[in-house]
Amino acid sequence: xxxxxxxxxxxxxxxxxxxxxxxxxxxxxxxxxxxxxxxxxxxxxxxxxxxxxxxxxxxxxxxxxxxxxxxxxxxxxxxxxxxxxxxxxxxxxxxxxxxxxxxxxxxxxxxxxxxxxxxxxxxxxxxxxxxxxxxxxxxxxxxxxxxxxxxxxxxxxxxxxxxxxxxxxxxxxxxxxxxxxxxxxxxxxxxxxxxxxxxxxxxxxxxxxxxxxxxxxxxxxxxxxxxxxxxxxxxxxxxxxxxxxxxxxxxxxxxxxxxxxxxx
Numbered sequence: 001x002x003x004x005x006x007x008x009x010x011x012x013x014x015x016x017x018x019x020x021x022x023x024x025x026x027x028x029x030x031x032x033x034x035x036x037x038x039x040x041x042x043x044x045x046x047x048x049x050x051x052x053x054x055x056x057x058x059x060x061x062x063x064x065x066x067x068x069x070x071x072x073x074x075x076x077x078x079x080x081x082x083x084x085x086x087x088x089x090x091x092x093x094x095x096x097x098x099x100x101x102x103x104x105x106x107x108x109x110x111x112x113x114x115x116x117x118x119x120x121x122x123x124x125x126x127x128x129x130x131x132x133x134x135x136x137x138x139x140x141x142x143x144x145x146x147x148x149x150x151x152x153x154x155x156x157x158x159x160x161x162x163x164x165x166x167x168x169x170x171x172x173x174x175x176x177x178x179x180x181x182x183x184x185x186x187x188x189x190x191x192x193x194x195x196x197x198x199x200x201x202x203x204x205x206x207x208x209x210x211x212x213x214x215x216x217x218x219x220x221x222x223x224x225x226x227x228x229x230x231x232x233x234x235x236x237x238x239x240x241x242x243x244x245x246x247x248x249x250x251x252x253x254x255x256x257x258x259x260x261x262x263x264x
Contacts (some may be wrong), residue, residue, distance in 0.1 A: 001127065002106060002125040002126065002127045003030045003031060003125060003126045003127075004027070004028060004029045004031070004123075004125050005029065005031045005032075005033060005122070005123070005124055005125065005126065006020070006023065006024050006027070006031075006032050006033070006111075006117060006121050006122070006123050007027045007028065007032075007033040007034070007122045007123075007124075007220065008020055008033075008034055008035075008117075008119055008120065008121045008122065009034070009035045009036050009117060009119040010034050010035070010036055010038065010115075010119075011035055011036050011117045011119070012036050012037070012038055012039070013038065013116060013117065013242075014038045014040070014041065014245065015116055015241070015242040015245045016038075016116040016117050016216075017034070017037060017041050017201050017246055018115075018193070018195075018225045019115065019116055019204075019241075019245065020032065020115065020121070021060075021193065022192060022193050022196055023062050023089070023111075023113055023121060025060070025192055025193060026192060027123070028061075029060055029061075029123075030059065030060060030061045031058070031059055031060065032057065032060055033055070033056075033057050033059065034055065034056055034057075035055045036054060037053065037056040038056070039053050042056040042058075046058050046059075054142050059065060082137060093178065105124050105125070105126055105127075105213060106124065106125045106126075106127055107123070107124055107125045108122070108123075108124040109122075109123050109124070110122055110123075111123050112208065113204070114204050114207040114208045114211060114238075114241070116238055116241065116242060120127050124256075127145070141182050141183065142182065142183060143178070143181055143182045144181045144182075144183070145181070147180070147181035148178060148181035150181075151176070151177035151180050151181055152173065152174065152177040154174065155173050155177060156173065159260050184246040187193070193252070194246070194252050194253075195248040195249040195252045196248075197244075197248050199244055199248075200241070200244050200245060200248060203237070203240055203241045204241060206237055207234070207237040207238055207241050209236040209241075210230070210233050210237040211234050213230050213233070213234070214227075214230040214233070214234040216230075217230040217231075218230075218231075
């Protein structure tokens with residue numbers, strides 16, 4: 001059995017934190033390890049963190065909840081050799097403690113996705129001796145919001161002016177439009193947070209393209225002006241991506257909360 005892990009440095013940014021979480025959801029990661037996390041986000045009990053909140057870990061899949069994840073901060077005045085890992089004062093040691101302390105790393109790679117930081121995502125798996133099997137993914141229901149709006153407008157248009165539109169009737173119209181626009185999705189589809197959108201996906205690809213251009217230009221010594229322009233375009237693209245994430249979170253949080261209240 002392989003535990004899927006993503007590790008990165010987030011530089012305390014909230015948008016970078018949310019983007020890392022979305023990436024983990026898309027890639028079906030089991031454990032997320034971050035250094036310099038956003039302190040407000042990791043205050044929840046789901047996160048295991050060190051006393052200075054310089055590193056945090058969360059188990060993003062319930063099926064790995066019985067695997068202990070220990071975080072320890074070592075304060076020493078000299079170099080130590082702990083489990084073949086050299087550490088200095090203030091360094092953080094992360095131990096994955098399994099039943100028989102056995103496992104090995106597979107599929108180690110640096111991902112190319114945009115992170116909104118100066119760091120990349122490191123993805124890898126740890127193969128462990130454990131009888132548990134990864135659970136089969138259940139079918140999920142997907143709502144087509146364009147169809148929802150169309151169904152809602154059609155139902156309201158068919159309501160006569162003389163017909164009394166009570167509170168209960170409005171609730172039933174919204175429920176009917178929601179049910180008619182929600183269908184069962186295929187197994188194994190990519191999971192994304194509620195605020196993810198096509199616009200965010202497109203802007204992230206644009207941001208990655210700008211980063212690659214800036215990286216290419218930074219290697220050329222005789223093109224300082226082009227290098228500065230490439231850096232400016234990359235920074236503007238990151239700014240646009242952050243703004244899109246924040247706007248989508250605000251808009252969809254209200255929509256999600258309202259629908260949950262209505263469907264109760």
